[in-house]
Amino acid sequence: MLFFTQCFGAVLDLIHLRFQHYKAKRVFSAAGQLVCVVNPTHSLKYAPTRCAAAAQESTEQGVLPPCHHHEAVHDPQLVPCTCPLFSCPWEGHLEVVVSHLRQTHRINILQGAEIVFLATDMHLPAPTDWIIMHSCLGHQFLLVLRKQEKHEGHPQFFATMMLIGTPSQANNFTYRLELNRNQRRLKWEATPRSVLERVDSVISDGDCLVLNTSLAQLFSDNGSLAIGIAITTSKVHSSEAEM
Amino acid sequence: MLFFTQCFGAVLDLIHLRFQHYKAKRVFSAAGQLVCVVNPTHSLKYAPTRCAAAAQESTEQGVLPPCHHHEAVHDPQLVPCTCPLFSCPWEGHLEVVVSHLRQTHRINILQGAEIVFLATDMHLPAPTDWIIMHSCLGHQFLLVLRKQEKHEGHPQFFATMMLIGTPSQANNFTYRLELNRNQRRLKWEATPRSVLERVDSVISDGDCLVLNTSLAQLFSDNGSLAIGIAITTSKVHSSEAEM
Numbered sequence: 001m002l003f004f005t006q007c008f009g010a011v012l013d014l015i016h017l018r019f020q021h022y023k024a025k026r027v028f029s030a031a032g033q034l035v036c037v038v039n040p041t042h043s044l045k046y047a048p049t050r051c052a053a054a055a056q057e058s059t060e061q062g063v064l065p066p067c068h069h070h071e072a073v074h075d076p077q078l079v080p081c082t083c084p085l086f087s088c089p090w091e092g093h094l095e096v097v098v099s100h101l102r103q104t105h106r107i108n109i110l111q112g113a114e115i116v117f118l119a120t121d122m123h124l125p126a127p128t129d130w131i132i133m134h135s136c137l138g139h140q141f142l143l144v145l146r147k148q149e150k151h152e153g154h155p156q157f158f159a160t161m162m163l164i165g166t167p168s169q170a171n172n173f174t175y176r177l178e179l180n181r182n183q184r185r186l187k188w189e190a191t192p193r194s195v196l197e198r199v200d201s202v203i204s205d206g207d208c209l210v211l212n213t214s215l216a217q218l219f220s221d222n223g224s225l226a227i228g229i230a231i232t233t234s235k236v237h238s239s240e241a242e243m
Numbered sequence: 244m245l246f247f248t249q250c251f252g253a254v255l256d257l258i259h260l261r262f263q264h265y266k267a268k269r270v271f272s273a274a275g276q277l278v279c280v281v282n283p284t285h286s287l288k289y290a291p292t293r294c295a296a297a298a299q300e301s302t303e304q305g306v307l308p309p310c311h312h313h314e315a316v317h318d319p320q321l322v323p324c325t326c327p328l329f330s331c332p333w334e335g336h337l338e339v340v341v342s343h344l345r346q347t348h349r350i351n352i353l354q355g356a357e358i359v360f361l362a363t364d365m366h367l368p369a370p371t372d373w374i375i376m377h378s379c380l381g382h383q384f385l386l387v388l389r390k391q392e393k394h395e396g397h398p399q400f401f402a403t404m405m406l407i408g409t410p411s412q413a414n415n416f417t418y419r420l421e422l423n424r425n426q427r428r429l430k431w432e433a434t435p436r437s438v439l440e441r442v443d444s445v446i447s448d449g450d451c452l453v454l455n456t457s458l459a460q461l462f463s464d465n466g467s468l469a470i471g472i473a474i475t476t477s478k479v480h481s482s483e484a485e486m
Contacts, residue, residue: 150397151394151397154393154394174426183417183433183434184431184432184433184434184450185430185431185432185433186429186430186431186432187428187429187430188427188428188429189427189428189429190426190427190428191426191427205457206455206456206457206458207427207457207458207461210453210455210458212449212453213449214448214449214450215449215450215453218450
């Protein structure tokens with residue numbers, strides 16, 4: 001029995017060491033932070049059969065979009081599915097968005113004020129999304145990293161964090177995304193947008209962290225990109241004088 | 244005489260107030276920092292008659308570039324003119340680059356560890372450059388902000404800082420560029436490159452702060468972009484564990 005316990009302990013130690021090595025190798029600066037490996041999903045968003053595409057087409061033709069025309073008319077708190085990955089006809093109140101994203105779309109949720117988001121397989125062709133939820137300070141946030149070609153043949157990476165809550169709730173927070181590798185550091189700090197303003201709008205406005213392919217490569221390690229994430233409640237930007 | 248002195252004092256006060264107002268209005272976070280207004284220069288770099296264009300064409304055809312083939316053959320310390328604005332046939336040793344840039348190209352030089360670079364008229368069409376020299380920690384640095392269209396119809400802004408010195412000297416420094424406005428903050432930290440590696444290469448590699456037009460607009464105030472600049476000697480990146 002003692003032998004078994006010792007063996008088990010040694011195996012645990014080995015697993016621990018290996019995990020440490022893995023962390024040290026893939027996320028060099030993740031000391032004491034939760035590292036979350038996020039696998040990509042090829043985005044179906046831009047396929048011509050998509051609801052969003054159909055909505056856009058019909059709007060261009062002056063017809064009301066078939067999927068989202070309820071939201072403005074009936075209840076501004078009724079959210080169409082915020083998951084940017086799939087054509088999803090679901091609509092619901094903000095309070096049940098998180099459980100919908102977890103259950104229907106299997107998006108993971110992580111706890112903690114500071115986490116490391118490790119996006120794998122950055123080389124995959126656009127459009128591709130990396131998505132996770134982040135539970136922190138009593139609220140849930142949605143982190144989206146998207147690889148998209150705004151200009152044909154030139155994919156870019158867009159990263160943003162959105163509050164699963166109202167715009168006025170979102171104004172109480174600041175989020176920070178940080179890349180740190182190869183003697184370079186890039187930090188983006190902003191007030192999160194609400195999921196009521198859709199991910200697509202934020203990315204098409206370019207109001208997020210934007211990386212071209214060469215910068216993404218400089219910050220990547222072995223095809224994976226580690227993004228340090230921190231959320232605070234304080235109004236950091238009122239102290240802009242300390243720039 | 245007393246009346247004259249008082250009048251003069253009042254005028255000085257007014258000028259001072261106006262300058263304070265100007266600073267407060269245009270560079271909100273410049274408390275105690277030196278603000279330098281940098282006017283744009285339409286870049287002639289990309290005109291078809293330019294040496295660089297000719298060099299690129301001839302390189303593509305497998306011919307040695309006509310302008311820079313001396314530098315590698317004769318003396319690696321001999322620097323072709325580092326000013327990215329003009330077709331300049333000048334070549335010289337690193338020690339006299341600063342005086343050449345000041346005297347021939349009228350590029351200003353500023354003192355101080357932290358300065359604010361205020362680039363005006365950001366709306367001007369690409370290609371446009373904003374350039375200044377920065378004297379700090381016993382060395383001179385060249386700050387270049389360039390508006391350029393890598394993809395036709397989609398101008399981007401590229402900002403980098405280079406040491407007027409050798410690559411091994413450059414390795415002792417870290418520079419930081421910071422944008423801060425509209426509840427958004429973007430920071431880029433890196434080791435400066437040496438002017439011996441040319442500005443064009445750094446920008447075409449994308450190894451610098453890159454802004455698309457929408458981000459540049461978010462950070463601009465009334466057509467001007469304020470970039471906070473700081474240079475340190477410490478090897479900040481050895482402490483990457485604190486990310």
